[in-house]
Amino acid sequence: MNSYYITGIILSRENIGEKDRLVVFLTKERGKLKAVARSSRRISSKMAxxxxxxxLVRCWIHIGRTFDIIKGVEIIRTFPNIIKDIDLYLYTSRIVEFTQSIVQENEETLDVFKLLLGTLSAINDYGNINSIGIFFWLNILTLAGYKMRLDRCVCGGEKIVGFSPSMGGVICSNCMMKTTDVMLLSNPALTLLREYATIRLSEAIKREIPKDLLAEVENIIANFRIYHTNIRLKSEEVTI
Ligand SMILES: [Zn+2]
Incomplete structure (x- = not known):
């Protein structure tokens, strides 16, 4: 068989040659996948x-020598509210950029596909980006093998005072001296992280997070993510 079908979310596109585009998908069937859309930069191109x-599209793809070639595209779902709102668009771009970096090609990752599709749908339909975002980051890190330890300190201590990315999560006062990357962790932030590690997306959609608390939690997650994955997003190259 020299062709196949995929259902996938479009993560990114880049121009190649005069008229073609290389499209990166997160597929339901094959994890991350790259394929070429021939002549897709022509205005008259139906594919563009x-x-x-x-x-979210369904594609018919031919196996090619260097890259596989997209022969047909059918749209399953678009996210118009994300596209027309600059804040939603920029936040979603970070989520998608990170997903593209963390997932390997041709490695089946159905859980990540479901998480990303659920997150895009939630952002589009409810817009509650802060709460949905916290949900996404904690879950994508867990799926990638970097689950935050939130129940107790690495030593077993339960009196939590801080957070250490290098020690994998929350730490007690006795362990604070053992590492140099301690971040203070307020009780509300600890409670919020614990809740978001277990709640469902349908709950995260409804929650509101106060600004100060959001900033604290986002900072902890970003430091944990960068320490463990070593992935910096384009928007973070200057700010963090
Ligand atoms: Zn400890």
């Missing part, structure tokens, strides 16, 4: 409009 970032 379908292969927009974040779209």
């Amino acid at each position: 409009g379908s292969l927009e970032p974040f779209n």
Whole structure:
């Protein structure tokens, strides 16, 4: 068989040659996948409009020598509210950029596919980006093998005073001296992290997080993520 079908979310596109585009998908069937859309930069191309970032599409793909070639595209779902709101768009771009970096090619990752699709749908339909974002980051890190330790300190201590990315999560006062990357952790932030590690997306959609608490939790997650994955997002190259 020299062709196959995929269902995938469009993560990114880059121009190659005069008229073609290389499209990166997160697929339901094959994890991350790259394929070429021939002549898709022509205005008259039927494919051009379908292969927009974040779209969920079904594609018919031919096996090629260097890259596989997209022969047909059918849109399953678009996310118009994300596309027309700059804040939602930028936040979603970070989520998608990270997903593209953490997932390997041709490695089946159905859980990540479901998480990303659920997150895109939630952002589009509810817009509650802060709460949905915290949910996404904790879950994608867990799926990637970097689960935050939130129940007790690495020594077993339960009186939590801080957080250490290098020690994998929360730490007690006795262990604070054992590491140099201690971040203070307030009780509300600890409670919030513990809740978000277990709640469902349908609950995260409804929650509101106070600004100060959000900043504290986002900072902890970002430091943990960068320490363990070594992935810096384009938007973080200057700010963190
Ligand atoms: Zn300890």
